[in-house]
Amino acid sequence: MTAAAPPVTRPAAPAAVRPAAVRRARLRRRAVPYLLLAPALILFGVFKAYPIISSMLLSLTAGSGSVTHSAGLSNYQRLLHDPLFWTALGNTARILVVQVPVMLALALLLAVGLNAAFVRWRTVWRLGVFMPTVTGLVATGILFSFLLNTKDGAVNNLLDSIGLPTVDWFGDGFWARMAVVLVLTWHYTGYNAVIYLAGLQGIPKELYEAAMVDGAGPVRRFRSVTLPALRPVLLFTVVLSTIGTLQLFDEPYVLTRGGPDNATLTVSMYLYDNGFRYFDFGYASAIAYALTLLVSVLGAAQMRLMGERE
Amino acid sequence: MSHLSRRDLLRASGAGLLTLTAGGALAACGGSNGSGSSGGDAATGNITVWSWTSAADALRGVVPAFEKDNPGIKVDVQDVGNPAIWDKITVGLAAGGQGLADVLHIGCDYLPGYLEKFPNGLADLSALGADAHKDKFAKGLWPVVTDKDGKARALPWEVNAQGFFYRKDMFDRAKLDPTTFETWDDVIAGADAFKAANPGVGVLGINKPGTPGPDVDFLQSLMQQQGAFYFDLKGDITLTSPECVRALTLVKRLNDAGLVIETPGSTAWRTQMKDSQLGAGPQPSWAAHYIETKFPDLSGNWRLTRPPAVTPGGKRTAIVNTTHLAVAASSPRRTAAWKFVEYALTRADSVNAMFKAGSVFPALTAAYQDPIYSEPSAYYGGQPVLKTFTDLLSEGGDATNYSGDYARALKLVSDAQTKVLVKGGDPAEALQEAAKQLAQQTGRKIK
Numbered sequence: 001m002t003a004a005a006p007p008v009t010r011p012a013a014p015a016a017v018r019p020a021a022v023r024r025a026r027l028r029r030r031a032v033p034y035l036l037l038a039p040a041l042i043l044f045g046v047f048k049a050y051p052i053i054s055s056m057l058l059s060l061t062a063g064s065g066s067v068t069h070s071a072g073l074s075n076y077q078r079l080l081h082d083p084l085f086w087t088a089l090g091n092t093a094r095i096l097v098v099q100v101p102v103m104l105a106l107a108l109l110l111a112v113g114l115n116a117a118f119v120r121w122r123t124v125w126r127l128g129v130f131m132p133t134v135t136g137l138v139a140t141g142i143l144f145s146f147l148l149n150t151k152d153g154a155v156n157n158l159l160d161s162i163g164l165p166t167v168d169w170f171g172d173g174f175w176a177r178m179a180v181v182l183v184l185t186w187h188y189t190g191y192n193a194v195i196y197l198a199g200l201q202g203i204p205k206e207l208y209e210a211a212m213v214d215g216a217g218p219v220r221r222f223r224s225v226t227l228p229a230l231r232p233v234l235l236f237t238v239v240l241s242t243i244g245t246l247q248l249f250d251e252p253y254v255l256t257r258g259g260p261d262n263a264t265l266t267v268s269m270y271l272y273d274n275g276f277r278y279f280d281f282g283y284a285s286a287i288a289y290a291l292t293l294l295v296s297v298l299g300a301a302q303m304r305l306m307g308e309r310e
Numbered sequence: 311m312s313h314l315s316r317r318d319l320l321r322a323s324g325a326g327l328l329t330l331t332a333g334g335a336l337a338a339c340g341g342s343n344g345s346g347s348s349g350g351d352a353a354t355g356n357i358t359v360w361s362w363t364s365a366a367d368a369l370r371g372v373v374p375a376f377e378k379d380n381p382g383i384k385v386d387v388q389d390v391g392n393p394a395i396w397d398k399i400t401v402g403l404a405a406g407g408q409g410l411a412d413v414l415h416i417g418c419d420y421l422p423g424y425l426e427k428f429p430n431g432l433a434d435l436s437a438l439g440a441d442a443h444k445d446k447f448a449k450g451l452w453p454v455v456t457d458k459d460g461k462a463r464a465l466p467w468e469v470n471a472q473g474f475f476y477r478k479d480m481f482d483r484a485k486l487d488p489t490t491f492e493t494w495d496d497v498i499a500g501a502d503a504f505k506a507a508n509p510g511v512g513v514l515g516i517n518k519p520g521t522p523g524p525d526v527d528f529l530q531s532l533m534q535q536q537g538a539f540y541f542d543l544k545g546d547i548t549l550t551s552p553e554c555v556r557a558l559t560l561v562k563r564l565n566d567a568g569l570v571i572e573t574p575g576s577t578a579w580r581t582q583m584k585d586s587q588l589g590a591g592p593q594p595s596w597a598a599h600y601i602e603t604k605f606p607d608l609s610g611n612w613r614l615t616r617p618p619a620v621t622p623g624g625k626r627t628a629i630v631n632t633t634h635l636a637v638a639a640s641s642p643r644r645t646a647a648w649k650f651v652e653y654a655l656t657r658a659d660s661v662n663a664m665f666k667a668g669s670v671f672p673a674l675t676a677a678y679q680d681p682i683y684s685e686p687s688a689y690y691g692g693q694p695v696l697k698t699f700t701d702l703l704s705e706g707g708d709a710t711n712y713s714g715d716y717a718r719a720l721k722l723v724s725d726a727q728t729k730v731l732v733k734g735g736d737p738a739e740a741l742q743e744a745a746k747q748l749a750q751q752t753g754r755k756i757k
Contacts, residue, residue, distance in 0.1 A: 067427055083747060150574055170574070171519040171732060260519030261728040277717050279400070279427065 059285035068282065075286035085287065087262050088270040091177065095266070096245045099181045104237055107189045108230075111196035112222070126197070129190040137187075141254025144183050145170075148255075173263030176256050180264050183251045188244070192237050199233035200226070235306045239299055246295050267291050349407065349433070350642040354382035357647050360399070361415035362392035365468070365633070368668030369415075372660050376653045383646045396420055403431040407640020412647040418454055418632040419712045421464060425457050426714035433637040435462040438648040443656045447673045449706025450629055453543055464634035465655045466673035470594035471702040472531045472628040474617040475601060477608075478691065480589040483507040488590070491618040494532075494560055501567040504589065512571030513590045514564060515579045518731040523576050524724030527630065528592050532557035534628035535620050537708035540719040540748075545711065546757040549723070549745040550738075556620060558737035562730050570731075580604065592617055594630050595671045595699045602689040609689050614698050629707035632673060675704060715752045722748050 062071035079085050110129055114122060132140075147154050148169040156166040169179045203226065211221050227234075249268035252258055258265035258273075267287065275284030361369055366389035373385045388411065390398055395415070402410035403424060414432075416424065424431055440462040444452055451466040476488045484507035486500045497513065504513065517525035533539050538553030548554060564570050571587065573579045582588045584605055591597065601612055616626040635655060637647040654660050661672035662680050672678075678700040687695045713719070722744040729735035745756050 067429070078750070082750065084751075145575075150572075168519075170521040171572075176519075176521070255522070257522040259521035259724075259728065260732060261725045273721070278715070 055285040055288060058281055059283075059289055061282040062280075063282070071282065075283050076290075078283065079286055079290055084262065084265065084270060085267070085290075088265045088267045091262075091264060092246060092248060092266045095177055095181055095184070095248060096242065099184050100238065100241045100245055102181070103185045103189050104192060104234075104241060106185065107192035107237070108196055110189065110193040111200055112226070114193065114197055115200045126194070129193050131190065132187050133191040135187070137250045138254060140183060140187060141251070144179070144186075145255060148179055148182075170256055171260055173260055176260060176264045179255060180248075180251050183255065184245070184248070187251070188241070192241065195233060195237055196230065199230045203229040231306070235303065238306065239302050242298055242302060243295050246291065246298070267294075349638070349640045349644055351645045352643040353645040353649070355643045355646055356384045356386065357412040357641070357643055357650060359385060359387045359413040359415070359635075359650070360390045360395055360411040361387060362389055362395055364668035365415060365664075365670050366390075368664035368670050369654065371663055371667045372654050375660075376650060379653070380646075380649055383649065385650055399424065402638070403428040407431065407638055410638040410640055412638055412641040412643055413651060414636045414638060415467070416464060416634050416636050418634070418710070419716050421454065421634055421636070422712050423714035423716065425463055429457070430639055432463040433639045433641065433644050433648070435465065435637065435648060435651075437461070438637075438645065439652075440465060440648075443652070446656060446676060448629070448675055448703040450709045451632060451673055453709035454632060454711070455634055464636035465651055466632055466634055467655050467661070468631075468633040468670045469629060469673040469703060470596055470631040470671060471699050471707065472535075472592055472594055472617050472630045473597070473698055473702070474590060474615050475593055475597060476590040476613055476615065477586070477588075477611050478613045479611045480504070480508045480511060480586075488613070489615045491615075493622055493624070494564070494618045494620060497569070497618060498563060498567045501569050505568055508589060511587055511589050512582075513569040513588075514592065515571050515573035515582050515588050516561075516565075516727075516731065517573050517575065517578075518565075518570075518728065520724040520728045521575075524720050525573070525576075526720065526724050526727055529557055529561050529723070529727055531592060531617070531628040531630050532560055532620055534630060534707065534710055535617065535625050537625070539710045539712075540716070540723060541711045541713040541754070542757060543709060543711050545713050546755045547719075547745050547748050547752075548757050549719075549726075549741045549748065550756060553620075555738045555741055558727065558730060558741060560620060561727065562737055565731050584608075595696075596669060598687075598690075598695050598699075599669045602687070610691050613690055613693055614695050616698060616702060625705075625707070627702045627705050627707040629703075629710065633670075671699065673703075678704065713754075715748070715754065718751055719744075719748055 059075055060070060060072060061068045062074060063069055113119065114125055114129065119125065135143075148156075150156060150166070150168050150171060153169070155169075159166050167175050169175050207225050207229070208221055211225050216224065247268050248266045249272065252264040252266055252269055253272075256264045258269050268291070271284050271287040271291070274280045274287060359366075359369060366387055370387045373387060376385060377383065399410065399414055399416070399420070402408060443465065444462075447466045448469055451469065452462075455462055455464040455466060457463050474488060474491075481488055481504070484500065484504040486503060488497075491497055501513075505511075514528065516528065517523075520526075530539070533554050536553040536557065538548060538551055538557070540547065540549055540554075542548050561570075571582070573582060579588065579591070583591065583601070584607075586608075591601075593601075598614065601608075605612075617628065619626055635651045637644055637651060641647050654664070656674065658674060658677040658680065661670075661674045661677045662682065664670050665672055665677070666682065683696045683700045684694045685696070686692045689695075723741075726735075726737075726740035726744040729740045730737050748754065749756050
């Protein structure tokens, strides 16, 4: 600072501003945006960038507790030959392929229904559709483990009462996966429906009127007006749901813990087991990086396939 | 990829970052090294003890007498809660002992892991004189508390031997007497008679799919009766040993004989016992008190006998669970802490007081002279129910090495049991596969 200079020597009026002062002022002006950004950047650095880099380094170590040593790429090699990792990946893929299309189709139908002009008490319906999204996960888990209980759960009682065979929801691998799909769909359909609803309300009425004048029925209007107009929104939900399901953890954790015989073990659950149950942080970090790669590639591919052509 | 726009890439890598955050959370936990044990050997001062629930209450009961006999030492017993205590100890050891209590209550499934992963985290009790007490505990327990150099790192406190609880009324109806069962084959031989007399009732309950958690306590006890386990004392994998295969085959045969009913979840067995759907329960010693207090309506119907052996003439004892007290190496008052451990665990008066206060069944064999262990119990039809356990423990069991990879092994063995019980898999093949995966995950040798 200039305070070091005795005040007597300061010129009475800054008729000609010295170059140093100009530089300082410019510097100050340039520093302002960075100062404003600093809180966000520091937080990002401490809580995001540092762990991301640190886990990359961690993925190159092996051992657990205080007995760790550097291990090069051996964790990644181990990953390639780990049958449980491939099982987890296969389960995640199977759940993804069934769950995301079913959920998004349902959400779209719900959104179109909620948006229809003749529907009364819309707010009530919307609230009902969105409610599962705000339900806590543990509550969801407990709720569904009661509903799907093999012996005296409501779902099996219902199946039984209409003469259908009951289902061993948590004892059979296929049905355990279906239970996870069911809970996921119940939980997130409303969220996507609300996004679609917002998208639908942004479509100009004139387009529908023009289509009607041209003689298009409701199905044709849906295919030729609604769907193309919703394209960016659809892309957004497809990518987001795919990422969400690839990281699937909570539902199988509260419902099945990955069982029976690893039928609902997902990549994220396997990551958690290795990190926080076996304290093998190096291997868990390697799994995290493999998952990151997968999410990035799938995300990019989806945008490439579904994105707007320039 | 060349057509991928910059914006797309940025968006996709943004998606990747979301995932990385999950990995990032791990990074924060792994970097430390807990090699430093800068503790001291002060013989006086204030010491804290970490334990949980009824065991903590029981320990507190010993404190007044200890403080009277050891002026200069004050003891604060804290109930940290189980399972929270495992995370607290793990974090403390990973931080080089920072924030740990002086005395730690540790279960048999965690102790070997702490010894392997934090070799200098727990104090060497042999140096403080622990070896003098070596032969005072039930046979099979000392190898569990010693490290690979033979130094004691903890003292045994609680021990649970497996017992065979059974419904006398149900077995009477089938004209069977479980006290005459020499091996589990005798149980299978009586299967038809039992089922005919007690339709819909199982002799055992197992959560066959293992969801949401493993249910292999019974399988483990069958291995332990034969002196076998997932690992040998050196830490090699022994899942493919004849003993382990025999144990899982036996579970399969009991299941095939229709004696095993499905017990969904982790709590259904209580309801099944209450509703008389279970004719027996291979349960550890703590169950004696548990059954009596939880199912008062069934008073007079339950009895206890020694578990049948796996092979003719085989051992009846399986030590299925032990807990221990250890001293943190980082404690500045290791000698004072050791004095408390020694006072609490090597004197019959102390352990019996704790048994009476908190049902902590003692490992100290001298304690079994107390009349409390031969008192007849009205609930069990006048049977001296605890004597079955003290007899089993006086015979002694074999040491079990849970190793530092117990959690991994437990999961894989649970998967193997599910394959056998739910999918009709072959026990030897299922265990072979489990052993292979365990070796691949841990780098341990298959013996």
